[in-house]
Amino acid sequence: MKDNKNGETPSRLDDMIANVYEAVLDQDRFDELITLAESSITNRSAHRELLRRKRDIEAHFETAEKLLSSLQKPAEDYDRPVIRLGRDLTVLQANETAERILQITAGRSLEELDIDGDALGHLNEAVSGRAEDWPIVRVPHAATGKQVLLVLSAEEDPHNGKIWLLTGVERVWQQGASLAMQSLYGLTQSETDVLSMLVSGHTPAEIAEARDRSVETVRQQIKSMITKTRSRGSGELVAVARAIANSAQRRKPQTTSADHTRAELRLRDGRKIDYLEQGDTTGKAVVFLHGCLCGNRLPNTTNRYFSENGIRLLSPARPWHGQSDGHGILLHDPARYAHDICDWLDQLDLEQVQLVAFDVGAIFALVCLPHLRDRVAQLICISAQPPMRSFQDFSGAPPQQKLFALLPRVSVPLLSYMAKLGDKRLKRDGPGGFAQTVFGGAQADLEACNDPHLLDLFWQGHLFHVERGSDSFINDCRFVASDWEKLIKPTDVPIHFIHGTQNRSIRPERILAFAERIEAQVSLVENAGHSLPFSHWRDWVRFLD
Template structure:
């Protein structure tokens, strides 16, 4: 079955279509159909038409050139979207600077607090000289770092404004981008009248306590607050203690994060502005809305990389570790969050390297080892000793890897739509065409995978996250039904931004993960067999096949596998009322340290 003799996809057609994809990524759909139709997604085809080294020799140069064209087109089409970055910090003073410390973009808060506008230089800020020097040094340090990195600095403001925290994040360069930029987010807060009303209604904070909260957000300590309010430090400390109790927070830092998470709520209540994180026809501002759209939290890893993570549900609840799979499914919608609070379920979602704003790793790194170390670092940071691991889809490999290397940290594995390691390629046959293409290509044509994954991200940006989801999961009635819920649809779009946002290119991370998930890792499954494991899979998952489930049961008889009718790949969303109590029960059984 030599490729040049195959009528469905002759050799010159492959080359032509590679360049077509580079020019118009939407033609990837036609290419995938032709590739699968020619039977080139099978082991037999790869062995008979040419060995992989011959394939690389023939097409490697074309792939490299096509990828260069695609990267150039991407950088011209998108570039850094500073407006989108700053939109998330509407109630804070935030701005973007270049390597010369000149402002290239600033939001209204930065204009109000510091008088900043594009073109201004930071040395013109109305700050004490020592503060300007400290800020300059911190920016220089961030720009000098070879990788995207975070810096946090406390800056004394001109009297009597006290101090503010400045978080500096060196932005990753997009393909073809030569200039370096840094995002600066400060704690200078645009305090909205509606926010005070929310604090009073939801947490019963008195006016004096609201004033103390505002001062904490602005970076003041108890002594400075007392001086500014003309009261004693003891009185302020008593008010802070009352605030912690009313907001169910453990530290002042948690109070500050809570207030920042309410910024979209107060914004919506005050002016009903349209943002990507709000819906024009959905419910009024309330605490549940704030939980849905609260910002990601950030951890700086030992090697300096940034790792974002999301916490859903009560902070003092019983925790589980949930993965977002390749679709970036991190956020939950309102009914799921309401049930999580009712069940006392705390959900921790690490955003893996390369997704969202979590910094990428080198293509040569061991992605299993990196993900394992990052996950353990996050659990240590949160003070969690032991908890259930809940992987979705292909992410099962990360769960069994962690259970193999740190079994004392994982109480059990509950796979949602989980895919286990199987030998051969029969399990590809029943998949939808997109899933079959990417997964079989990872196994039999890995060099093609890198280019087509990048094209897939580019295509998603062009046609939109929802349309791309329809391409990927259109064969699943259950998954398509989710799009009919306006609120859930907005959540799914926001999740998709972790994968294919204007400033996100997940293609490298996706390739690295797919290469390990489609290789054999049966040895990890066997090594982790002492960890209680359960699968919950749906019959309308684009990857589902009854024969594959039977193969799982034969190969891994210790796994309890449940199959749910009329459930798709996003089973956790349309079957949450059934799944979440199972997760809560598992979390309650696990021993953990708060």
């Protein structure tokens, strides 16, 4: 497919989507739509006209999406079996690999296949939301009979809602996991050999046959491991072992520089969490939850300060950002992110931390705080996004920020279109056009961008957000526009808002009103804008214990 304007072939599916949408809706028409959206709050006729235009545009978008969905998917879908499921475990779609090696086709139910009954029960519990640990399923290879391991995950589909996926994995156990279980719990080599098969979904009878032992011998070994790990049964034993296995799969740091280290590890359910570390690796732990702008890396000068003052800064990439995997349930219940944070802290052997959250990161921090219990000593929210009450909340924001704050309540397809098109334009213009595009009209933030190091941080931050596509940005916009305040629960953890007096994105009076509602402390920083945690970092690090 060629771009009608310049004849170039799009190199990515996202670019192709943006090109199709651009032919349907130009910028002038979009500006008219936003004006109507703002007027529709008080003007009934404007509201009717908004709905009419919205239906017309979305009809075009739906046609474009159907066209694009029929095109070839990214190559990674064909490297391993991928099965898309409905809530009743009916196969909605199976990729070519799944059809070839598993003989699975759309319309069939997993209950018709050769899958262990317990595994099917666990799948039903997972897709109905009754289980937090998602199972690994074994399906025999059609040609060889060898068991193929499939791990459960979820994604949001714009037409069908939540879609459950079973995706092939090579293995869930490795030598590092055996060594860890032997060291932590005193298991023998023979026991960890049995445990590796148990974690991979084999029954005691299958393990006995594969190891040429009696079933009773295997059961006795399982009973011994339950005792050594102080588990309450084989299910808990497997859950413990799977957590250790995921931890043992943690990769070495991807990149290390003079001022930061980037690494990743696996959560209990197999998803990946990407994080950055700065400062003193043996110091007091501070977790920084990044926002929708600027990324998760702080300026080099903060690294020197943290190193000299015994502070270990850990900055996880939130779901869908960087290389971190998302989870469909978080779109409806962001408080579930607390499970990810606790799992991550456990694997880093951290009992309690100070939590610092910027921009949209503050939404996650506030709704997760009651579920983190005694893991957080204090919460500092910098340039936080307060609950959105109306479109007028963003009346003074820079044009692009205003636009993306309004879009989720106007039309999610429009949001998707503009996010992809915006990313395309930012990459076309490069760092030179970034400041005006993102911070246009926000003088304090534009002045911050005069610092070449900060501008580079902001630019690299944008690339960090879209490493795996535009879902990170789209979902953040949806969080901002959602009714997330109702998820906040009372907590004894001290909450402190730090906000710039020159923040054009979020007016200080909005933060003052929100802080009063939840009985939080507020400190205003003179002449600081939305980029305060980067441009005025000394004004918030002084509040760390």
